[in-house]
Amino acid sequence: MQKMEFYYHPFSSPCMGVWFTLNQLGVNFELKFVDLITEVDQRKEEFLKMNPLGKVPVLKDGDFCLNESHAIAQYLCLKYEADDTAQKLYPKDLQNQAKVNSLMYLESDCLSKIYNYVNLTLWARDQPPRKDRLNDVYSSLNSLETILERSKFLANEHPTLPDLFAIATVNLLDVAKFNDYQKYPNLVAWKQRMQQLPHYEESVGKHILAITDFFQSKAYLNLPKNDYWGIK
CATH class of the missing domain: 1.20.1050.10 (Glutathione S-transferase Yfyf (Class Pi); Chain A, domain 2)
Structure with a gap:
């Protein structure tokens, strides 16, 4: 099964929130470092295809790409958090x-x-x-x-x-x-x-x-x- 790809920079607090969510859910993912300091990676065509705004975080799940940290965290919970989890990160009700x-x-x-x-x-x-x-x-x-x-x-x-x-x-x-x-x-x-x-x-x-x-x-x-x- 293909791993999710998480495009991040460690200085970004929204990236930290997504990272925390991925780890709490136990999701198998691959880290993809994006150089925000020199901005080289942000200008690459392949990255802009995933997020035309050129910002992190970005989550790539197969052919599906999602940006905006809160939306990514909600997506992860809806996909991976089991219905019988007692203490949900993102409640269903x-x-x-x-x-x-x-x-x-x-x-x-x-x-x-x-x-x-x-x-x-x-x-x-x-x-x-x-x-x-x-x-x-x-x-x-x-x-x-x-x-x-x-x-x-x-x-x-x-x-x-x-x-x-x-x-x-x-x-x-x-x-x-x-x-x-x-x-x-x-x-x-x-x-x-x-x-x-x-x-x-x-x-x-x-x-x-x-x-x-x-x-x-x-x-x-x-x-x-x-x-x-x-x-x-």
Whole structure:
């Protein structure tokens, strides 16, 4: 049986969410690295055929190609998650599925706000992070803290898809050395629970460390100065 192909870059938190989903479901897949730094792979004709937008993640299942991380995770669950699974990542019943979907939208909003603060693409100008976006970070953390007052995980007492994506999003703050979590005890406890899940380290943890090392060591200074870095 042909393996699914997962096109990714380890610095992408949406890719981490898909990676976490694949591992939690036990899917047999093949990793396909896409070089986002030099953008060479993104411009190749064969990659643009799979995703005309030239972005990761992309999932290739036979002749079927799918992009957008949340859609990929939902597809994987609908295809591979057994009906008799007690603690589903993506519930089949309408109301619980709608609840998970709503939290996936929230995670997208949090990713946008946190990513704009961490400001990865402008590190080469020695301008991290964007302090004018700090209030957006607190807004996102406040939302997650409020939701986690009612359950151990975002949608339920067990992990579901939004948890697998949100942990990568929140942990991007580590890159900017953000540690102002005093007002977020539920969020801190949730982070600890997520980090104890099987496959967390291989799907998320090691990649957050790699991003942190890359930017804080200024390794990017030895890379080509192209449009990816916003340097002319």
